[in-house]
Structure formats: structure tokens, C-alpha cells
Amino acid sequence: MADRLTMPRTAMATVSVRAPSVDIYAPQWRNFVFVAPFLFFFTTLLIFPLLWGMWLSFHKADTFSSGDFVGLGNYVRLFHDKVFLQSVWNTFYFVLLTVPTLALIGLFLALCLNRRTRTAAVLRTLFFSSSVLSVTIVTLIWRIVFIPNVGLLSTIYGWFGATAPAFISDPSLAMIGIAIATVWWCIGLPMMLFLSALQQIPQDVYEAAALDNANRWQTLRSITLPSIKRTFILVIIIQIVLQFQLFGQAWLMTRGGPNNLTKPIVLYIYDTAFRRWDLGMGAAASEVLFILILIAAMAQYLVTRNKADQT
Amino acid sequence: MATLSIKDVRKSYGSVQVLHGVDIELEDGGFLVLLGPSGCGKSTLLNMIAGLDDTSGGDILIGGRSVVDLAPKDRNIAMVFQSYALYPTMSVERNIGFGLEMRGVDADQRKRAVDDAARLLQISHLLDRRPANLSGGQRQRVAMGRAIVRDPELFLFDEPLSNLDAKLRVEMRTEIKRLHERLGTSIVYVTHDQIEAMTLGTKVAVMKGGHIQQLADPRTIYERPANIFVASFIGSPAMNFLPGRLASSPSGVRFAANGVSVAMPAGKRQVDFDRPVILGVRPEELKAVARDEASVTGVIDVVEPTGPETMVTVQVGEQSIIARLPPRFAGRRKEPIFLAVDPASVNLFDPDSEQRIDI
Structure with missing residues (x-):
């Protein structure tokens, strides 16, 4: 049987004269059993809520009833809501603060720690360890750092006789404070992705570059960075998708304040749907977020792909 | 072009000694083949000539100049790697010209040099391609082009034909020999293939366990082997x-x-x-x-x-x-x-x- 499987199909035809053979390319419906569990959960937990969310967004609904069809009414209300527009801007601002920072710091750490020493191994573990913490712990840690007068930051500034910036209460700094905590929390994954990409580059390419008189900067620019371009795109897309969904840090550190300046879209959805019980509008806001993430990720992908084709 | 002198070169990793006092002299324009089974130290020796590996003792002179304290780039050598080590993200043209680019050669001159090398190796039509779109033999030629264009004092080849199929291997072997006769640059060539050693070398160093078993011209190695190992390693069927x-x-x-x-x-x-x-x-x-x-x-x-x-x-x-x-x-x-x-x-x-x- 094993031999028959590796044989080209024309050869199988001649074999079948002697022994009736099974066309292994024919659809076997019993194979469906193997994918059925996945399909079941995929449909019930992902596809169905997605479609239901869309349906809800066109209806005036609260938790007790899904009421009348209102067409684009929820969307119109949404775009007239100053708080929603503020939350969209906040989310973009947050993504802009965190994603490039995560990619660059992740790359920098990976370049520094891509060696076979014990110190590098310990540091890799250390930088990754923050990723396993829950958002509650992360925000707790950073609130302790940021607490005015007694926090770690205040203490350090105090040694130099300076006043620490008020990262939680200052309207212009609050989002930056959340971004700092987020970068610290999420840096493990980009670093690991970059590390694995760096380790894919064969060592002898670097040896060839050394013989070609390339210095460290030229090697980095001409060989290392072009080789990990795909990983760079991957990291950016993953982080855009993740950071657009900011919720826990903002909720736990600032409750969206001061003055809604750190309220992200997800927090707006939560407020609208589950605190004001306006499910239809919450669903509409969810759809907007969904489309925003999709566009941002696709745009990123298309821009980098076109650029890659030109060079 | 230059002579190569290897004087009592030793190498150890911790307490394990992999090269025990190797002495080799190669004349100007000569073709030295380091031949031996896996683990005999031949690639280590080549890496030490290139400067990719440190020596644990002894001296290496290229053109009468000691190079053991020099960085690879300052030794004026070019190397063809077993895996070719082409830069995957660059075109063939930039791959070949990269060494010149890094040495600050201006674009016109670089283009001329790359074109000359490409013509010599018959790869002019491939200059715009990426290494991923080349066959094994073409990659091999690009790797050689990259070495030639630098016009070094010494070429180093690290088992350059071992990734090719049998027919291509014979073709490229002839190509390398023709290239050597045309350019006249000294070559150090590592292989475990005795046919390559016999056909290419003006001098063959048969190595085993970090020792040179015999250093002589191919004919002497074949007809007057220094010991039973050399006698049995060279020749097929064996002596x-x-x-x-x-x-x-x-x-x-x-x-x-x-x-x-x-x-x-x-x-x-x-x-x-x-x-x-x-x-x-x-x-x-x-x-x-x-x-x-x-x-x-x-x-x-x-x-x-x-x-x-x-x-x-x-x-x-x-x-x-x-x-x-x-x-x-x-x-x-x-x-x-x-x-x-x-x-x-x-x-x-x-x-x-x-x-x-x-x-």
C-alpha cells in the first residue's frame, strides 16, 4: 500500500488491473469527522457571534428585547457621539504610541540577546517573563510606580530634587503612562519573534559579509534587517490587532479618565452595551472597531508588500 | 597572487586538540587541496586561514605577511562557501558587487568589475535574479563571481562542489581548474573527494585526526603514498x-x-x-x-x-x-x-x- 501511495496516478491505473485500488484523491466524507469539532466551535463561538453582532447593530436592542430594525440609526448616533469619536482618536493615539515602540524595542532586545551566552539566556527569560503576568498584576505594578509622592518614579525623581511627571492624572501624559505599562507587558512576544527570525539567518552569510569588508552597521542594514523584513511585518500586524483592543490597562489604571482622554473603543463599547444597556449601539461600535483593525492590518501589509516588490 | 605559509599551526577547543602543528608551504599561483575524511581538521584549518577561527598557536603568512592578528577583511582573501552563503535578499549583481561596495568602490567601476566576472562565469543573464531563483550550479557560479570580483591574493574554497549533483560537479570542477589557470591566483581548496584533489591540486595535503599525513603533488600521493591511510584513501577501487x-x-x-x-x-x-x-x-x-x-x-x-x-x-x-x-x-x-x-x-x-x- 505504501508503494502504491507514492506511485504516480498513471502507474496506479495499470496496477488496478490486478488489484482493485482506492482512489486516494476521492473525497471521503468520513474525513469530515476529523474537522467537525473545530468547525463546530469555530461556527458557534466565532462566526455566529460575528453575524449576530452585525444583526444587532442594525436594531434598537437592550438586554431584555431585541427591538425594531433601525437601519443605520445606531451608526448615525455613534458618529454624532463626541465620546465615541474621542475614543476612536484615543485608540489610534495609543496604537501609534505602542506598536512602533514595541517593534523597535523588541528588535533591539533581540539583536542584543541573540547570542549563546548564559547572561543572554537569563535576560531573554527576564524580558519575556512580564508577558505571562495578567493585566491586573501589570497595572498594579505600574500604578505603584506612578503613584504620586510615594511611587517608585516619585522616589527616583525625589533623589534629584525633581517632581515626577503625573502619568495617571495629567491629561497629556495619562495615555503615555498606559502605553509605557503596555510596552513593558507585551515586549516578550515581539522579542521572541525577532529572535527566532534572527536565528534563521545562516551563520556563513555573516562570515561572507565579514570577508566582504562589511562593518557591523553595514551588516545590520544590508543583511540582517532585509532578512527579517517578513517578521517585522508580522510583528506590526499582530501588535496592531492586539493594541487596538486596549481595555484592561485603561480600565484598571485610569477608568478612561481624565475626561475620557484615555477611553479606548473597547471601553466605550463596554460602557455603552453593558453599563448603559444600549446593545445595538455597542454592537455598532464593535463593527466599527472590527473594520478599523481590518483596514489597519491590511494597509500595513499592502504598503510593505508594494515596497518589497519595488526593491 | 601570493605565497601561503602555514607554520606549526595548532588549534584546540578546551582540552581537545583538533590540529597538531601543521606546516604547509604553497608556492605563488599554486593550488593546495586539503583532503581528508570528516573531522580531520581541514575546514578548521581553512577557517583559520580566512580568519573566521582563531589559531591556538603557530603562524600563517600570506604573501610573506603574518595574518593571524588581522581581521578576515584585512587578509585580502576571498572565500567560496560550501552552502555558497549568498545574500538572500540581494540580486545576483549586488551579491557579486557587495564586497566592492563595502570597500567604497564607485558604482561605475563596480558595474564593470561585476560585468567582467559575470561574463567570465557565463552568468551575465542572471544578474537581476535573486539567489532563491537560481539552480545549484548557478548559485555556485555566483559565489565564485563574488570571490573573483575582489581580485584577492588568495582564494579559499570550502567543499564548493559537495552540494551539486554528479554531472554538474564534474562540469564545475573543470570550470574551477580553467579559472585557476586563467587567473593564476593561489587557491586553497578543502574537499573529501579524492578525484577533486587529484584533478585540481598542484599540491595535496592528506589530513587525518588533525595531522598532515602527506603533503606532496597528486602524482606522488597516488604512486608513493606515505602510509596505509593515504594509500587507501586515494584511489577507487582502493589499493x-x-x-x-x-x-x-x-x-x-x-x-x-x-x-x-x-x-x-x-x-x-x-x-x-x-x-x-x-x-x-x-x-x-x-x-x-x-x-x-x-x-x-x-x-x-x-x-x-x-x-x-x-x-x-x-x-x-x-x-x-x-x-x-x-x-x-x-x-x-x-x-x-x-x-x-x-x-x-x-x-x-x-x-x-x-x-x-x-x-
Whole structure:
């Protein structure tokens, strides 16, 4: 049987004269059993809520009833809501603060720690360890750092006789404070992705570059960075998708304040749907977020792909 | 172009010594082949010449200039790697010109140099492609182009043909030889393939266990191997080894074993008679003759016609030897066979030290 499987199909035809053979390319419906569990959960937990969310967004609904069809009414209300527009801007601002920072710091750490020493191994573990913490712990840690007068930051500034910036209460700094905590929390994954990409580059390419008189900067620019371009795109897309969904840090550190300046879209959805019980509008806001993430990720992908084709 | 001197070069990793005092001199424009089985230290030695690996002792001079303290880029060498080590994200043109680019050569001059090298290697039509879109042989040519364009004092080749299929390997071997004759640059070439060593080298260093077993021109290595290892490593099928004794007889000194009696050439008198020795005979030095001319008598075991010749495995006493006979050899299995040996072509080895005995 094993031999028959590796044989080209024309050869199988001649074999079948002697022994009736099974066309292994024919659809076997019993194979469906193997994918059925996945399909079941995929449909019930992902596809169905997605479609239901869309349906809800066109209806005036609260938790007790899904009421009348209102067409684009929820969307119109949404775009007239100053708080929603503020939350969209906040989310973009947050993504802009965190994603490039995560990619660059992740790359920098990976370049520094891509060696076979014990110190590098310990540091890799250390930088990754923050990723396993829950958002509650992360925000707790950073609130302790940021607490005015007694926090770690205040203490350090105090040694130099300076006043620490008020990262939680200052309207212009609050989002930056959340971004700092987020970068610290999420840096493990980009670093690991970059590390694995760096380790894919064969060592002898670097040896060839050394013989070609390339210095460290030229090697980095001409060989290392072009080789990990795909990983760079991957990291950016993953982080855009993740950071657009900011919720826990903002909720736990600032409750969206001061003055809604750190309220992200997800927090707006939560407020609208589950605190004001306006499910239809919450669903509409969810759809907007969904489309925003999709566009941002696709745009990123298309821009980098076109650029890659030109060079 | 330059000479290469390797003087008492040693290498150890911790307590493990992988190279034990290697000495090699290569003349200007020479082609040195480092030949040996895996783990013999030949690639380590090449990496030390390139500066990719540190020496643990000794000195390496290129063109009379000690290079052990120089960075790879300052040694004025170019290397062709086993895996080619092409830059995957660059076009062929930029791959070849990268070394010049890094040395600050201006674009026009670079383009000319790349075009010249590409023409020499017949890859001008590939200059816009990426390495991923090239075949193995084309990648090999690009790797060589990258080395040539630098116009170095010394080329280093690290098993450059081992990733190619058999036919391409023969083609590229010829190409490398042609290139060497055309450019006249000294070359150090690492391989475990004895055919490459024999065809390419002006000098071959056979290595084993971090020692040089023999350093000589290919012909000497083949005809006068320094020990049993060299004798068995070079040549396919391998040299036949027959244990026996040297004995004096009225007609002179003879080598005698069960079924074998070979007269030693006149003038071989410096060894003790009546001592155990191992006789080494290349398969092609054996000729099928009539019974009264025979110096080796045996029984045919296997006959393998290959086309241009016939390999015959012969049982001689308890030993099995291979003879390379003419294509239309007519013997059959179990038939007796009589073989003659040219006494001038045989080698004698000491059974204990395995070293060659010069009689």
C-alpha cells in the first residue's frame, strides 16, 4: 500500500488491473469527522457571534428585547457621539504610541540577546517573563510606580530634587503612562519573534559579509534587517490587532479618565452595551472597531508588500 | 597572487586538540587541496586561514605577511562557501558587487568589475535574479563571481562542489581548474573527494585526526603514498594490501605470501630481509597473464564489467584483491586467474607503524 501511495496516478491505473485500488484523491466524507469539532466551535463561538453582532447593530436592542430594525440609526448616533469619536482618536493615539515602540524595542532586545551566552539566556527569560503576568498584576505594578509622592518614579525623581511627571492624572501624559505599562507587558512576544527570525539567518552569510569588508552597521542594514523584513511585518500586524483592543490597562489604571482622554473603543463599547444597556449601539461600535483593525492590518501589509516588490 | 605559509599551526577547543602543528608551504599561483575524511581538521584549518577561527598557536603568512592578528577583511582573501552563503535578499549583481561596495568602490567601476566576472562565469543573464531563483550550479557560479570580483591574493574554497549533483560537479570542477589557470591566483581548496584533489591540486595535503599525513603533488600521493591511510584513501577501487614477508632468494629479494611471489626491483637493499611487510598494489597495476609469468595466483570471485574496464575480485589465499582489467576480460567465477605485477609500481608498508618502507 505504501508503494502504491507514492506511485504516480498513471502507474496506479495499470496496477488496478490486478488489484482493485482506492482512489486516494476521492473525497471521503468520513474525513469530515476529523474537522467537525473545530468547525463546530469555530461556527458557534466565532462566526455566529460575528453575524449576530452585525444583526444587532442594525436594531434598537437592550438586554431584555431585541427591538425594531433601525437601519443605520445606531451608526448615525455613534458618529454624532463626541465620546465615541474621542475614543476612536484615543485608540489610534495609543496604537501609534505602542506598536512602533514595541517593534523597535523588541528588535533591539533581540539583536542584543541573540547570542549563546548564559547572561543572554537569563535576560531573554527576564524580558519575556512580564508577558505571562495578567493585566491586573501589570497595572498594579505600574500604578505603584506612578503613584504620586510615594511611587517608585516619585522616589527616583525625589533623589534629584525633581517632581515626577503625573502619568495617571495629567491629561497629556495619562495615555503615555498606559502605553509605557503596555510596552513593558507585551515586549516578550515581539522579542521572541525577532529572535527566532534572527536565528534563521545562516551563520556563513555573516562570515561572507565579514570577508566582504562589511562593518557591523553595514551588516545590520544590508543583511540582517532585509532578512527579517517578513517578521517585522508580522510583528506590526499582530501588535496592531492586539493594541487596538486596549481595555484592561485603561480600565484598571485610569477608568478612561481624565475626561475620557484615555477611553479606548473597547471601553466605550463596554460602557455603552453593558453599563448603559444600549446593545445595538455597542454592537455598532464593535463593527466599527472590527473594520478599523481590518483596514489597519491590511494597509500595513499592502504598503510593505508594494515596497518589497519595488526593491 | 601570493605565497601561503602555514607554520606549526595548532588549534584546540578546551582540552581537545583538533590540529597538531601543521606546516604547509604553497608556492605563488599554486593550488593546495586539503583532503581528508570528516573531522580531520581541514575546514578548521581553512577557517583559520580566512580568519573566521582563531589559531591556538603557530603562524600563517600570506604573501610573506603574518595574518593571524588581522581581521578576515584585512587578509585580502576571498572565500567560496560550501552552502555558497549568498545574500538572500540581494540580486545576483549586488551579491557579486557587495564586497566592492563595502570597500567604497564607485558604482561605475563596480558595474564593470561585476560585468567582467559575470561574463567570465557565463552568468551575465542572471544578474537581476535573486539567489532563491537560481539552480545549484548557478548559485555556485555566483559565489565564485563574488570571490573573483575582489581580485584577492588568495582564494579559499570550502567543499564548493559537495552540494551539486554528479554531472554538474564534474562540469564545475573543470570550470574551477580553467579559472585557476586563467587567473593564476593561489587557491586553497578543502574537499573529501579524492578525484577533486587529484584533478585540481598542484599540491595535496592528506589530513587525518588533525595531522598532515602527506603533503606532496597528486602524482606522488597516488604512486608513493606515505602510509596505509593515504594509500587507501586515494584511489577507487582502493589499493590492494597483501600481508606477507620479504625473503631473499638466489634471484634477488622477493615478496612472498600465500599465492603471491613478487620480485623486488634491484637496488632495494636497505631493509632487513625476512621480515613481515604489507604489499600495496593498485588494481590497475595487475595484469592477467599466462601461468608461467604469474606473480599472483588466485581464483576469480566476482567479475564486474563497467564498460571501459572490468573489475575482477580475486581470492588470493585468505585475501581478496581487486584487479582492473581490460573491458573484454573473459574469465568466470571459480576459474583460476594468473596476475603479473610491475615490481616498480608496488609499495611496501610496515605492518606495525603502517608507514611506507622505502627500500
